[in-house]
Amino acid sequence: MSVLQGATTAIAVEPIAPIQPVRIINLAQVELGKKLFFDPRLSLSGHISCSSCHNLSLGGVDNMQFSIGHIWRMGNINTPTVLNSSLNLAQFWNGRAADLKEQAEGPISNPIEMASNHVLAVQVIQTIPGYVAEFRQVFGSKKITMDRVTSAIAEFEKILITPNSRFDQWLLGNESAITDYELSGYQIFKVSGCVACHNGPGVGGQSFQKLGIKAKYETDHPARGKADVTGKKSDINVFKVPLLRNIELTFPYFHDGQVATLEAAVDTMASVQRGLTFTRDENARVVAFLKTLTGDQPSFNIPVLPPSGPDTPRPQTFYSDGS
Amino acid sequence: MSVLQGATTAIAVEPIAPIQPVRIINLAQVELGKKLFFDPRLSLSGHISCSSCHNLSLGGVDNMQFSIGHIWRMGNINTPTVLNSSLNLAQFWNGRAADLKEQAEGPISNPIEMASNHVLAVQVIQTIPGYVAEFRQVFGSKKITMDRVTSAIAEFEKILITPNSRFDQWLLGNESAITDYELSGYQIFKVSGCVACHNGPGVGGQSFQKLGIKAKYETDHPARGKADVTGKKSDINVFKVPLLRNIELTFPYFHDGQVATLEAAVDTMASVQRGLTFTRDENARVVAFLKTLTGDQPSFNIPVLPPSGPDTPRPQTFYSDGS
Structure with a gap:
């Protein structure tokens, strides 16, 4: 007593x-969101994933002044950590995204970050058979939308808390x-x-x-x-x-x-x-x-990503002049 | 019978x-090697690790024709998978490295890959307190050399087999x-x-x-x-x-x-x-x-990397003109 x-x-x-322990989550969305968080095919080049800048082995950041984006473009602000980001009242340094779901939309289509666009990113996922099956299971229907993509990523990010410091x-x-x-x-x-x-x-x-x-x-x-x-x-x-x-x-x-x-x-x-x-x-x-504020870092198995299908758009890695 | x-x-x-199950390994070296395999600080930019091209979520490759290296340079040959690479009689497409340990030396100092050099890479590791302690535990003395770095990476790569197809x-x-x-x-x-x-x-x-x-x-x-x-x-x-x-x-x-x-x-x-x-x-x-030859993919927790120390050389990510 x-x-x-x-x-x-x-x-x-x-x-x-x-830090409070995570309580209610949608575990199916967490597992899907984990894959999407680590999947470089959401970027135009096939090289950059959420985890490139938000490295979960490095405190959820990349320890750089400014991050490296598409074709080695330089980021325009220091990358904030994704760890405990669910505890923020808003996202980004200037708070322009209301929540994690809205935040996740940004980098995918930012030309100095992942440099894709929402139409292409959805097309990539729609043509990967393993994702089609998993979206159907997770969301109850086969529709794949950016809204569902960012919902899953945001749900995964909810488990990235660091209790027990x-x-x-x-x-x-x-x-x-x-x-x-x-x-x-x-x-x-x-x-x-x-x-x-x-x-x-x-x-x-x-x-x-x-x-x-x-x-x-x-x-x-x-x-x-x-x-x-x-x-x-x-x-x-x-x-x-x-x-x-x-x-x-x-x-x-x-x-x-x-x-x-x-x-x-x-x-x-x-x-x-x-x-x-x-x-x-x-x-x-x-x-x-x-x-003393350093807590238990996220601990989970590396995800295994489903292979691309025959119609999956190929990564646009290098331009025709090899640059 | x-x-x-x-x-x-x-x-x-x-x-x-x-595929035979892994039998005798040096588990301490495996755990250290796993960290080094995922550590982008072995590259000049602080952006590229072994796992950048040998992505263990994607079959040990990056699914690109040629990989992206330092300042988005283009690789000169398709990246072979690191999965089951201990089963090769030699490493690289042309067999120029006798084994995994010798192979691991190459990309760290290759200007179109990680673009560091062996002196700088060792200096980076020597100035990260967590690594200093771990090398001492794993190898029994505090000496950090490229030979020990590549030994640990090679030992980790031995567990990257895919049995049970x-x-x-x-x-x-x-x-x-x-x-x-x-x-x-x-x-x-x-x-x-x-x-x-x-x-x-x-x-x-x-x-x-x-x-x-x-x-x-x-x-x-x-x-x-x-x-x-x-x-x-x-x-x-x-x-x-x-x-x-x-x-x-x-x-x-x-x-x-x-x-x-x-x-x-x-x-x-x-x-x-x-x-x-x-x-x-x-x-x-x-x-x-x-x-039917696709086997169980490697399954382990993402490593937590020790933070840099005050004397750790900073990543040289961008050149002074911002390129």
């Missing part, structure tokens, strides 16, 4: 909450799960006001905030955040607060990917958002705390 | 043998594992002489043979096979006989990747190697037989 009570109390008083174990009552040093970093994180935005189960992802409240965030990057969606002057440099879950793995940092290390990212945020300068010791303690 | 006897007899009289079940005595139609395709395959080269557990991979014995193999592709290694005139167009295991999955076909379908590949081989013209019915039966 007292252990449970202690755990409940801890959850109640802390601004960060443990040492910090969550501590929140749930295991006092020895983090060290006193790490705990002191959490105290600094709280009293410095970081938890005003980085809170909840995602340690972020629950609001849009201006980047550069106390000092200008110096960058040459053209993104203006939410203003690029709304056109409002007041939304300039307003970005979705990123999740800090697994932040140790998702370098480099910020929408422009210009900050390579967690140490530098902490100093930057203290300065531009809170007007604070951390000592080396304070910085190290906050970084140590942030590393 | 009679069932075992029947199975033994079947194995004894057929030129194709079942329907044809192997039939070889092992389960008479209902393949249909009469598929069995008739196998009879055609045998009486046509295909088994002279496509035999053993790999259904190939055991000899070098001239491509174009009965008729010229028409291609614009510059590869001259073994002659590119030995310089001997008699080795022109002599290639390692490819494995036919999982051949349904490893399209397109031939070293130049110019044949898209299994039906066309069967007709081409009948013609250029045996001087035969199959009827549509014979072709369909042989294709049906070949599809």
